[in-house]
Amino acid sequence: MVNLDKLRETVKEMLTREDVKYVVGYEKGTYGFRVSPSFAFIPEDVDKFIFSPLCVNNLTIYPMLEEKLPLPKDEKEDARKIGIVVKGCDSKAAVQIIQEKGMKREHVVLIGVPCTGVVNPRKIKARFSHQGKNVDVEEKNGKFVFVIDGAIHAIPKEELIFDKCKHCENPTPVLYDVLLGDEIHSTEKEDYEEVKAFEERSFGEKWDYWKKQFERCIRCYACRNVCPMCYCKKCMVDQLSPQWVRRSTNLSENAAWNIMRAYHLAGRCIGCGECERVCPMGIPLTELNKKLQKDVKQIFSYTAGLSLDKKPLLAIFSPEDPKEFIL
Amino acid sequence: MTEFEPNIVAFLCNWCSYAGADLAGTSRLKYPPNVKVIRVMCSGRVNPMFVVNALQQGADGVLIGGCHPGDCHYVQGNYFARRRMAILKKLLEYIGIDSRRVRMAWVSAAEGNKFADVIKTVTEDVKQIGPMQHFRRSNEW
Numbered sequence: 001m002v003n004l005d006k007l008r009e010t011v012k013e014m015l016t017r018e019d020v021k022y023v024v025g026y027e028k029g030t031y032g033f034r035v036s037p038s039f040a041f042i043p044e045d046v047d048k049f050i051f052s053p054l055c056v057n058n059l060t061i062y063p064m065l066e067e068k069l070p071l072p073k074d075e076k077e078d079a080r081k082i083g084i085v086v087k088g089c090d091s092k093a094a095v096q097i098i099q100e101k102g103m104k105r106e107h108v109v110l111i112g113v114p115c116t117g118v119v120n121p122r123k124i125k126a127r128f129s130h131q132g133k134n135v136d137v138e139e140k141n142g143k144f145v146f147v148i149d150g151a152i153h154a155i156p157k158e159e160l161i162f163d164k165c166k167h168c169e170n171p172t173p174v175l176y177d178v179l180l181g182d183e184i185h186s187t188e189k190e191d192y193e194e195v196k197a198f199e200e201r202s203f204g205e206k207w208d209y210w211k212k213q214f215e216r217c218i219r220c221y222a223c224r225n226v227c228p229m230c231y232c233k234k235c236m237v238d239q240l241s242p243q244w245v246r247r248s249t250n251l252s253e254n255a256a257w258n259i260m261r262a263y264h265l266a267g268r269c270i271g272c273g274e275c276e277r278v279c280p281m282g283i284p285l286t287e288l289n290k291k292l293q294k295d296v297k298q299i300f301s302y303t304a305g306l307s308l309d310k311k312p313l314l315a316i317f318s319p320e321d322p323k324e325f326i327l
Numbered sequence: 328m329t330e331f332e333p334n335i336v337a338f339l340c341n342w343c344s345y346a347g348a349d350l351a352g353t354s355r356l357k358y359p360p361n362v363k364v365i366r367v368m369c370s371g372r373v374n375p376m377f378v379v380n381a382l383q384q385g386a387d388g389v390l391i392g393g394c395h396p397g398d399c400h401y402v403q404g405n406y407f408a409r410r411r412m413a414i415l416k417k418l419l420e421y422i423g424i425d426s427r428r429v430r431m432a433w434v435s436a437a438e439g440n441k442f443a444d445v446i447k448t449v450t451e452d453v454k455q456i457g458p459m460q461h462f463r464r465s466n467e468w
Contacts, residue, residue: 199421207423207461214462236376244376246464255462256379259418263375266414288421295417300410314414317406319396322413327432327445 002051002113002180007085010111010178012043014083020109023083024062026055032131033124037062051085053137053144056118056162058272059084060093063103064231082108087115089164091173092270092305093228098175099305100268100312102231112176114184117157117165119144121277124160164273164286167191174306192294195287210255216281217254219247223275223285224261229268236260262288267296267313270305333387333453335362335446338377340370342400343435344392350439358443359450362390369393370431371404375415378429383464388428388453390445395433405433424461427452 011023027038027048035054040046063082071077086094091110098105119137128148137146143154158166171184198206221237224230237245237257245260246253262285269289276286296302299322302313339345345366351358363386367373370393378389391412393405409431416426430452432445 203420203423203425205423206421210422211461244380250465252383252462252464255422256383259379259422260376263415263418266418288418291421292414292418295414299413314407314410317403317410319406321406321409323409325413325416325426325431326409327430327448 004050006180007051007111007113008046008049010180011040011046011049011083011085014109014111014178015040015043015046019080020083021078021080023085023109023111024059025049025085025111026051026057026059028134028136029054031134033119033121033128033135033137049085050136051113053117053119053139053161054121055087056121056277058090058093058226058228058274060086060090060097060228061226061231063108064097064228079107081106083111084108085111085113086173086176087113087118088168088170088173089115089270089272090228091175092170093272095175095308096229096268096270096305097231099308099310105308110173110176110178112173112179114172114179114181115165115168116171116184117161117168119160120162122282127155162273164271170306175308192290195291195294198287199291211251213283214254214258215251217249217258217283218281219249219254219257220280222278222280226274226278227265228272228274229265229270230261236264258283258285258288261285262292265289266292267300267302268304269293331454331458333361333450333458334385335388335390335449335453336381336386337362337364337390337392337446338367338370338373339364339392339434340372340394340400340405341366341368343394343398344370344432344442346436347392347434347438347442350436351442352439354439356439356443358446361450361453362446369399369401369404370408371399371401373408373411375411378412378415382424382428382459383462385463387456387459388430388449390449391429391431392434392442392445393431395435398435424459425456427456428459 014020014023023040025038026035028050029036033054037057037059097103135146137144142157144160145154167188167190169186169188171186245256273286339348370391373391381389393408399405412431416429420426430449434442
């Protein structure tokens, strides 16, 4: 993975620059296999920065989450940049946000980190459910190596990484200002096999499956809050006039919310899988996202988060768009 | 047993489809009375949320009517609508809702006959599929 000294050195150097406000990275979490986002404002803050296979969070949301209060008269906006440590998928989110003009390219400094797959917290928690002390995980020869109470564990990578990482097409960030480490080229191709298998089922079976999933949703909106693409100032579910989705948690409202959440990410979702990771009820939200990703790729030959010059999918049209469903 | 009479909500664009429906009426064409028309200024005005909300609140089918490609009063609104609905239909299909419940039609102001035909096809299709019971909103507070 990445040389930590080099990461810290780069960030420190960046913080001494006039035009950088702060840098977002990862630091050790407080317990178990946690890693938490860390903000460095002064070079001393950088000493706690780490990068390990546990760094799952997509940090691209932070520039979008930043609160922008109305400015007092005669005061100028703080136009300094925000530095972000990005993995392959995180950089795609940044590209997509910039493409949609959600933020400006000049507003961020991307520190690219080539990534070889990150640990799925759910999978590792299933094995070590009572881990109290924080553990460091290292990657060595295709295995995740870590020490718990003096015992060395080495678990094959395939058993612990996210499913999205297995078919990752962009392990090296798409967009970066500084790249730490060597570029990794991936020969993997996303084949959407699960999606295709599910499509084959009958309408009744499909709905039975999704009904069970949607019924469990508690509408905490964690999926929305963690999503780097969900940066609307006012989300449509928070609107009261008109109130599109009622606040009660029942199948009808949950289904409407989940359909619209997936729909609003059509052609925008970059597949970082954060929504599924944070879902307290374990609803397979990425399945919906993947389905739309696949269809958008197939019908409109469009992939989100790869180029800055393309226009957003639903902001353009072509006379050759599908018309077989039109009477 | 009485036959199932579907509820169909039609979002018709002000310039073409709505005028087409008007023409069907003034030329005294017969078409099923199951359709409830909502006039919108353009088919591009139809937010996919409208469709989902209609399905939640009692519609068994939704029809979106717009001008023929190239004839849109706002030049390109119907193209955008087509793109949106293509994606929405795929998503609904994946969730297990027959995509024939959400239909789109190009009906110009001169096509009263076509309007009547469209309504007939849509009504027959939805009758065949049966009532929409997937995520109906219950009005208990």
